[in-house]
Amino acid sequence: MSTLYSFSNTARRRQSRQINIVNGNNLVPLVPPYIASLRPYEAGRSAEEVERAYGVAHAVKLASNENPLGPSPVALEVMRQCAERLHLYPTGGLELRQVLAREYDVKVENVIAGSGSEGIMSNIIRAFLCDEDEVLTTEAAFIGFQVLAQSRGVKYRTVPYKDWHYDLAGLASQINEHTKIIYLANPNNPTGTIFTRHEFDEFYRHVPERVLIILDEAYFEYAKDNPRYPDSMHYRYDNVITLRTFSKIYGLAGARIGYGFAHEDLIDNLLKVKLPFEPSTLAQAAGIGALADKAFLHRSLELNARGLRTLTQGLRATGLEVVASEANFVMVVLGSAAQAGYMVEQLLIRGVIVRPLNAFGLPHCIRISTGTDEDNQRCISALQRAAETVVK
Secondary structure (H helix, E strand, O other), X not given: OOOOEOXXXXXXXXXXXOOEEEEOOEEEEOOOHHHHOOOOOXXXXXXXXXXXXXXXXXXXXXXXXXXXXXXXXXXXXXXHHHHHHOOOOOOOOHHHHHHHXXXXXXXXXHEEEEOHHHHHHHHHHHHHOOOOOEEEEXXXXXXXXXXXXXXXXXXXXXXXXXXXXXXXXXHHHOOOOOEEEEEEEOOOOOOOOOOOHHHHHHHHOOOOOOOXXXXXXXXXXXXXXXXXXXXXXXXXXXXXXXEEEOOOOOOOHHHOOEEEEOOHHHHHHHHHHOOOOOOOHHHHHHHHXXXXXXXXXXXXXXXXXXXXXXXXXXXXXXXXXXXXXXOOEEEEEOOOHHHHHHHHHHHHHOOEEOEEOOOOOOOOEEEEEXXXXXXXXXXXXXXXXXXXXXXX
């Protein structure tokens, strides 16, 4: 009679990195190698954690692209109104899908709702990727997508940035018979850059109909008034899945609510694999309320525009390289990974939390979210002091 695990004692269990199961005379990995080799997504450090660790008061978190105004007040009110229905199962996002269909003049069958846009990304990976398929995107893409795509165990191929923008021509040249999904983010995280409608159309001419394009527009509200920005709802393609979220400008990151638009056949298959009661009742209510809160949207856009100007101008005045952004953050390019790590640590000492981009694949870069006017000024002051002693 064989034991299920190959561990012989507690000490060995603690030291082992690979759990095996016994299959006859062979040890078979319980965890597939492509899962075992992954690093789980690491959330940004909280203000409370930094305050305790560094002995600072009132730490400012500018690391996770959150809305410094907090949640939409209308969203909070709609959530309160539906709280007494929490004994009932959710409807799978049907009411939110109906609201979005009216908002964007599409059919309900063209809309899906989920636990953030990442929840829908996960369903896309499950629904459409087969073992021999390949995923294609830029290097240092959004870390959430990197983890999800590589968790499927298929080949994951990338093309370098071109001046911190997607090299769409380079991506088009790398499409082969195994390419199944191409991931594009517009605006892009972590660079904040965009591509234009002309650039996308030129790229799309090289994309076979059998290839799905995930068009991640998590930050589209911040860029939509830029005449160069192509809102994908103004140009629909049958093999493009547009993803959006309430986590950013609507201040609902903690509610986990996102949505997507696509051809009804794609949505139909995504509905087959999504969790049946996703999103939650409260998350759906928050999304419906947020969509109605146009005043909050306007205030958030105004604050962010000021924040981008303050951070970009202030950082450049300090002598730092800042990538022009169309989102709610800026990316700072340092001379080395050592400089970036030193800068992050110096900011933490001064109570300012920013995002190191090691996990994305950009160890010499950091990402700084826009905050309140006061937060942004505090960040600039801290960076100026830190830059005076940055390692060469």
